[in-house]
Amino acid sequence: xxxxxxxxxxxxxxxxxxxxxxxxxxxxxxxxxxxxxxxxxxxxxxxxxxxxxxxxxxxxxxxxxxxxxxxxxxxxxxxxxxxxxxxxxxxxxxxxxxxxxxxxxxxxxxxxxxxxxxxxxxxxxxxxxxxxxxxxxxxxxxxxxxxxxxxxxxxxxxxxxxxxxxxxxxxxxxxxxxxxxxxxxxxxxxxxxxxxxxxxxxxxxxxxxxxxxxxxxxxxxxxxxxxxxxxxxxxxxxxxxxxxxxxxxxx
Ligand code: NI
Numbered sequence: 001x002x003x004x005x006x007x008x009x010x011x012x013x014x015x016x017x018x019x020x021x022x023x024x025x026x027x028x029x030x031x032x033x034x035x036x037x038x039x040x041x042x043x044x045x046x047x048x049x050x051x052x053x054x055x056x057x058x059x060x061x062x063x064x065x066x067x068x069x070x071x072x073x074x075x076x077x078x079x080x081x082x083x084x085x086x087x088x089x090x091x092x093x094x095x096x097x098x099x100x101x102x103x104x105x106x107x108x109x110x111x112x113x114x115x116x117x118x119x120x121x122x123x124x125x126x127x128x129x130x131x132x133x134x135x136x137x138x139x140x141x142x143x144x145x146x147x148x149x150x151x152x153x154x155x156x157x158x159x160x161x162x163x164x165x166x167x168x169x170x171x172x173x174x175x176x177x178x179x180x181x182x183x184x185x186x187x188x189x190x191x192x193x194x195x196x197x198x199x200x201x202x203x204x205x206x207x208x209x210x211x212x213x214x215x216x217x218x219x220x221x222x223x224x225x226x227x228x229x230x231x232x233x234x235x236x237x238x239x240x241x242x243x244x245x246x247x248x249x250x251x
Contacts, residue, residue: 001030002222002237003244004215006058006091006125006150006170006197009034009048010041013201013212020214021052027216028237030054033248035125037062037091039073042080049085056250058088058125060113063095066105078116087248089117090125091150094138097129107138114142123147123247125170132158139165148247151199153182159189168247170197173205173213176224183228191229191236195244196221 004024009032014020024032036045036059045057059080061069081089092113094106117124124147128135132154139145149162152169159169171194175182186194198205198221200213205220226236244250 001028001241002196002218003241003250004029004032004198004200004218005148005195005244005248006035006172007032007200007215008037008041008202009055009200010044014214017048020216021054023214023216024054027219029215029218031056031250032215033058033087035059035091037127038065039069042077046080046083046086049083056085056087056248058090059086060089060092060125061109062091062127063093063106063109064098066102066109069109074112074116077113078120081116081120081122084251087250088123088125088147089113089120090147091127092124093127093129094131094135095127095129096131096134107134110138111141114138114145117145117147118142123249125150126167127151136161136165139167146247148195150197151203152185153180154185155181156185156188159185159193163189163193168243169194171195171221171225172197172199173203173209173217173221175228176205176220177209178206183224186225187228191225191231191239192243194225194240195247196225196240 033056036042042059048055148168148170150170204213226233
């Protein structure tokens with residue numbers, strides 16, 4: 001059995017969510033952790049909790065929302081987080097890929113949400129794109145907060161820094177891509193420091209790269225990791241589940 005530690009499951013991307021959940025069950029995906037990271041997708045993610053027992057959620061405002069997220073939104077977020085199947089804050093972080101015009105607002109939003117995570121003792125799911133240095137420095141301001149670095153694809157040096165700060169690396173479809181340097185990083189950092197995720201509908205693993213992703217492909221990522229460590233898939237899945245249960249304090 002596997003748990004998808006990070007995916008998006010919105011009607012905007014999937015016509016038939018019942019079918020997605022059913023496909024997951026048929027593909028050894030026991031539970032999924034859906035991330036809501038905009039005003040609308042947070043409400044949508046919370047709604048899934050009423051419909052599906054195998055769904056948990058993390059919620060928090062993505063850096064792309066930095067210019068439009070208000071203190072009212074964050075006040076509401078704090079209330080929305082108080083549900084025992086809401087298991088973390090995220091994805092939150094910094095994204096400098098599309099320019100740096102809102103860099104100060106991004107940092108402020110990131111810090112405010114880390115404060116919330118600290119206050120509520122919840123793990124965080126970090127989105128960091130082209131912003132490694134600032135992400136690390138801001139996380140260091142909150143040494144009590146732990147979590148995972150969603151969709152990690154950085155260097156071994158960066159991986160080591162995050163792990164030394166108590167974070168796990170969220171490994172997704174990129175690890176299956178041809179010419180990816182991620183397998184080497186995964187091997188060096190060790191099985192105890194990673195969790196797996198699809199980040200669906202994005203980043204579909206090989207051999208389905210380019211098609212729409214969904215949690216049913218999670219086993220392709222787990223297979224690749226079993227390959228990297230040359231271990232039976234049963235051992236790998238057991239270890240990944242332990243990491244996930246521990247990180248998100250799942251029931
Ligand atoms: Ni995501």
